[in-house]
Amino acid sequence: MSARVSAVPSTQPLPERRRIGDRFGDLFLHGLTGAAAAAAAVLLGAIAWKIFQLAWPAITKYGFAFVTRQGWDTVHNKFGALDLIWGTALTSFAALLIATPLSIAIGLYLSELAPRGARTVIASLVELLAAIPSVVLGLWGILVLGPFVGQDLEPWLHRHLGFIPLFSGSPENAGMLVAVLVLTIMIVPITSSICRELFLGVPTELEQGALALGATRWEMVRGVILPYTRSGVSAAILLGFGRAVGEAIAVTQVIGAGHGIHWSLFVTGDTLASKLAEQYQGAVSNIQIASLVYLAAILLVISLLVNLTALFIVRRFSHERIGGS
């Protein structure tokens, strides 16, 4: 291309090849990234489809009665999920019961009380707790926490609160209570860091409005911060619940593979997820494998419901806040 003097100043047109290259490049990158995103969606669908496909023989054979039947009889191929659903519900709810007030308290400490310099340090220490692999926590649970629970905590609870069914029975080193405590340790860092962010998001004007009326800090928390963040906190608790329900490894290590439905927290038990982790190599017959995956299917449905509800609340909550201000 030779330089010609032109009366009309204009930029040189891009070389044709470059233009085509750009258009092609744009399309290609758009397509490639879009395909990756689509693959994630397909993956999610495939997981659900595969789990139900594997469980299908058991679903057709036992139907919904599987959910309401007790016992796991591998000799006669009689399987039911009720014991495990009970174990999952009891451990998860009990863990949540301890973890919720703790998480809110830690969130409040980190957002309102902690000295400014120490704030981020303590917050990242709490978050580090979430980074400890569940298998290590389970190891600690079975060898350190378990003996303490069996020899000190449970006898003490039994002596003082034995009239409550939860604390009846004889103490054990492995069992529901150890599982509850390990799950609590796993949930608290997750929910408390969400709580902290929610509390930090409360507009200062609101907090000052409460204090200017002569409220104490705690009254401000109760009257303004907690009501303002209520839906967010409930979503955080739900996410913690989802985590507790799905934890397999640490629970398997400490729960002691018991069966039956008991109110006592001292006895050994099993959850949906822990049963799966225990039987990973033990399944022999096809129907047994299908029954195990049936458990996974129940777990999948619970976890999808819990997570979607939590995500829905979070989304609605953020819209509300934008609308409210």
Added chain:
Amino acid sequence: MAVDAGRYSLTLSRRTRRRKGVNVLMQALATLAALAAVAVLALVIISVARRGASALSWDFFTKNAATFGQSGGGVANALVGSLVIVGLATAMAVPVGILIALYVSEFAPPRVGDLVRLVLDVLNGLPSIIIGIFVYGLLVIGSGQAAWKGSFALAIIMLPLVARATQEVLALVPSTLREGALALGASRWRTVLGVVLPTSFGGIITGTVLAVARAAGETAPLLFTTSIAANAVTWDPRQPVLSIPYDIFVLSESPDPADHARAWALGFVLICFVLVTSLSARLLLVRYRKRLEG
């Protein structure tokens, strides 16, 4: 100075004294809760370190486990196994995760972007044992276990972590930077690959490191995909291999105290790796964000 004590008094009334008491009590409880969390962290780390550190030796890292029925020996095979599985999982998850993040932040219409984020969040919330069973059904049934199948399962766990972390740093890239590049006449893809992505490189790295730290400790997805393995070091991803978390899991269930000692030592190795990586990733991320947000 005469002060109308009743009406204008600023000293504590009895009622205020009680309210202040409740306030102090609640503040104490909150402080205690935070202390308890930090104490549990310290307790776990100290427990593991005290029991695990002493077993570490050169042989522990370089020798294989003793043959079946005997205790002792090293963990070289599990160490290499973990390296292979996690390395391969990272290689699978990171490119796809970055592509998804690019799609959400640069190309997707808002509604589609929301949907992709929802899919990632749901994936992230799935119990890892479900992912293990999925890969078992998809890849293991019929053809047996292999390290790369375990990697695939871990990659599914890492994918939403990498994608969300990347997407968050991409959102921090100032739009003026994009506009600047586009205003020069650069095409979209050159802008994305030449300007946006390099700017967020530091953030992507830290996101990846956090995902690796998480994957290195995952046990459940490996149970069904790479757990029945020979007691030998192998770098071949087509073979099933052992891994550190799986080894800890098995050893912790054993009644033999010698096995427990090995489990503690492995736990110490794992916890050191996880804590060092996630701590440094966090520090880097804070610094990186400060730089970007300026």
Added chain:
Amino acid sequence: MEADTMNVVAPIEIAQPREAPRSASDLEIVFETRGLTVSYGKAPAVSDVDLSIYRNLVTAIIGPSGCGKSTFLRSLNRMNDLVPSAKVEGEVLYHGQNIYGDGVDPVEVRRRIGMVFQKPNPFPKSIYDNVAWGLRVLGMKDDLDSRVERALTQAALWDEVKDRLKKSAFGLSGGQQQRLCIARAIAVEPDVVLLDEPASALDPIATSKIEDLMHELKNEYTLVIVTHNMQQAARVADMTAFFTLERTESGGHGVLVEYDETPKIFTQPADKRTEGYVTGRFG
């Protein structure tokens, strides 16, 4: 109290000539600041303020932005305590007691000296509960309904909200929200209400409602208002204090330039700086 009322200006009539006789009267001093300096970190935001605020008057604080007028206002009910780096020197005497003195509790201070903020900040509660919350917290639970009604009536809001007391306060307009915040502040029967640019986020109609309200409220309360709007100060205030930013090598800090009856500040200011500010932007 007797000692404090000795050297006090007379009640102000807006139309009164400026040489109003300054004699002892029944005007009572509510606040007296002595050498008040508030700093954030090392830098003083407002420095060495001596100012007396009189009962049942509206006192306006005006001045350019950055002159420390909000900081000064917030030091009157210890809202500055919430800023960790804030440091207060000098005295703020409230009916003779130093509110920063030993044995004085900020919670008690704020209960007697209420505050209304720049941006309406209703709580995420119903209209009724916004007003009732402070009453409940402070233990004024007898006759809650009539206390709420009285506060809303005083704030000229009752007729607009009486049919939807249980609805969320977020459904109100900005002006209504601000009047709700005023109702919330006066429901707990404070002695003083501090208003920090209460109308700056509102439209002219809502602003004039707030201004009318202030004329009503001064019968029962002592009002101190910070405003950047000089017309507003001239309309509502009996006394006006002019603050300005005094530049120094290390930046600058707010100082009180002049404090007098409002008409005098706006028509015959004693200080050149006041005159410059008032004539430069006013009229």
